[in-house]
Amino acid sequence: MHQMYLTSHRLSDHYAFVKPNDRRALDLMNAAAVEVMKDLPDLCIAYGVSDEYSFVFHPSCQLFERRNAKLVTTIVSTFTAYYIHLWSTYFPSRPLQPPNLPSFDGRAVIYPSSRILRDYMSWRQVDCHINNLYNTTFWTMVQQGGMSNTDAEQELKGTVSADKNEILFKRFGINYNNEEEIYKKGSVLYRQYELQDPKEAPASQEEDSLPEAKQSRSQQDKLKKLRRKAQVVVDHIDIIKDDFWDRRPWILSGKPGKLPVQG
Template identity: 30%
Template sequence: MKFDELDERMRVFETAHDLCVLPGVFMVARIDGRGFTRLTKEVHAFESPFDVRVRDMMVATTEHLMSCGFRILYGYTQSDEISLLFHPDEDTFGRKTRKLNSILAGEASAKFSLLLGGLAAFDCRICELPNAELVRDYFRWRNEDAHRNALNGHCYWSLRREGKGVDEATNTLVGLSVAQKNELLFQRGIQFNDLPNWQKRGTGLYREAYEKEARNPRTGAAVRVERRRLKVDFELPMKDAYGAFILSLLEGQDR
């Protein structure tokens, strides 16, 4: 059998279940660290519940993903996860989810491993969102999840530092309201509202316009030109203001 015939015969088994995101549907990639609790608490002794070194590696990984060949409007990272909002017209690889998932997971794993100096792995899934309002709600969801995880994490590790075991610290928090968790921290000298916003709300990355000085190549005259750069925002707005911010990114993009 000639190679071309064999190739055509076998290729169908590789692509038979390829799924593609339909045109007009918004795409958000969710990239999650695999086994990061063990990685950051046992394999590498990072500070709990948050370590600025891990934050900076996650931000750098997000920057890499936003610059590796896809049109990404917004990147968001909290804890060990990254969410990427694609430009509505992004059609790389025909919007095949198999390709998007494997490439983004591979790129994230490679970049973070290099930064860490050890092995780290991520998985990826593509969320298909039919309208801008659901895109807004997706990022509101992850933003609120960051807030909940930060509160729980600070409570849990405060108890662990007092000598409580895993089960005892976990069980102490079961059934406590948000107000009660805030009070638990307050009694231990921690004012949750005063903690860094990146811990409570995550970090956003998006491109912003700025002006810089340049020279007219024909006249040599000094001119001001507009350029775009990637901004890392550690002070994201909250709740409805954050939702409005997400919608503004969609409304302001060039199709």
């Protein structure tokens, strides 16, 4: 698992990112992440929210002999390069200018099992919902309600989800359930193969494939080619329930699935 963070929080203020969510900024993050996934077929899934992205390598990955520093620097530098390259596509009227340039840092975390990885990613998605509900309520109170930041923060102190939903609906006529999924669930990136029927999927999705370190170079190259052929998709979907993982067993198994038939 490799996590990346946008280190310059002044960036959003300088380039006037819309609050609580700037769709352009999120789409830019996703576009850069897609290119990273394409460049590194060893990645099996990624999850992004706000200015953070997590990229996951399969346990069988042997890229750079699994050297921590090499993997982290490769992801961070590749992501940063694409982020800057694609910036003008999403912010055509706000060109990047020094010293307000984007920079990212990253760290590596090892998760000993698929279950623990799933628990971590589930927590990230829950955290995304909690933060977005708070931010949506806070900025609605400020921007539409005319409240000061301090007063809005004070009123929200100690509130639960139901309270925030009530504030949004009763005061501003906003049904939080109708907010875009990208804001509530974050973005999930993975390689798309034909979905499987959960009833036919194996009971356990623990890695059972032959470790790539024990495979021949030709076998490793074949796997990479199959992964490169698969489309990298950006989804805003529930990854907490089993259904997401059961229908996409290739994410945890490391074995490429069957490519969808092109219509």
